[in-house]
Amino acid sequence: MRNLLIFITKYNAFFLFLIFEISSLVIYIKYNSFQKATFISSTSKITGSLYTQVNGLSSYLALREVNDSLASENARLRNQLKTSFYVDTIAKRKVDDTIYKQQYTFIEAKVINNSVNRSNNYITINRGSKQGVAKGMGVICSSGLVGKVVFVGEHLSVVQSLLHKDSRFSAMLAKNKEIGYIEWSDDLDPHKGFLKDVSNNAQPTIGEGVVTSQYSLFPAGIPIGKVSNLHTKAGGFALNMEVKLAVNFSKLQYVDVVINKLAQEQAGLEAQQKKDE
């Protein structure tokens, strides 16, 4: 026991180092969901690849049964085709009652803290729960998409800007409405993003606008940027392209928080659907 105490006091620097280092790393990992996600995904990368290997083998052995079931399903579906029915009614005329209800409202806010030169950038704005801001709301400015609210205080909120490794928003090409998603570029350039996973049918041109899609937190058609380069490394079956961002993040002054009045209803319905599955 005495020897142990002497040992510890002799190398006290090292033990103190361990204590403080571990406590700061715990803080870091606990509060940065990005690191948490990486821990999990890097382990699941190994397990995931093993699963696919084994699954490839077992699915090959089951090919005959799969083939039979597919053939019977094909026959069943063919029976349900429109062409195999005799149409005996005329099409109903549909009248839409068009009373518009407002789906989106906006809260204007001032940017009080901002950064663009780190690998995860956040913006602090001067509106909080008192003014109706809630976690997960989208944030835009006059020139385009800015980010998403992640922390809400009483009077202030923190926005995870598009210039963040985890930021990913549904986007589309303005002209032919092909859907993809927008991400920040790898090399931390605050003026550049990537539009990824656009279907191969799209024929984008340089200078074409990129806007938010109807599946995002935002109203459809909020500008994001312009396609600036088509020759980025392709992702297999999908097109990737470089986008020059419309918003100048380093000069951000005023932003608008988007409140989607139907968001809660949508989230509730989708959660229910997940439960049913």
Place this chain on the structure above:
Amino acid sequence: MSRTILTNLFRFAILVFMQVFLLKNITLYNLSTPYLYIMFILLLPFEIPNIMLFALSFLLGLTIDAFYDTPGLHAASCVLLAFVRILFISITVQKDGFDNEPEPTLSVMGLRWFFTYALILTLAHHFFLFNLEVFRLSEIPYTLSRFVLSSIFTVFLMLLSGFLFYRRKERK
């Protein structure tokens, strides 16, 4: 003694203030970002107890983290820096024979020693900081170039401020 505490308090405030409101906004070509605030840990007196050194480093790191929205990141790097400082000083400096608690400043220790000291400690701190921040192996070349260029910038600023507050009383 109280003079040392006052000087260090003042230094803490000034360095944090400069880091958060001035240097935070400086980035050269998206690559080189100075983190001058670690100079506070470098300039703490030789005689400081280890636990105090670690506690102060941790506190400094958390203060910077609070402004940078990165809880724990700078704290972890600063604690590592404190450990490297203890190792470096125990190797290069004889513990006895200090008169009135000198600090490892440029004017006390001379250019050659201070430069090595600043360089090694800054490299350790920045290497840990940038890799912990990115936390991905796939971006190693980019992270390394950021690490090297930022270290150069930081050491340059340290030497600059060292000469700025140079007082002639070199150690014999």
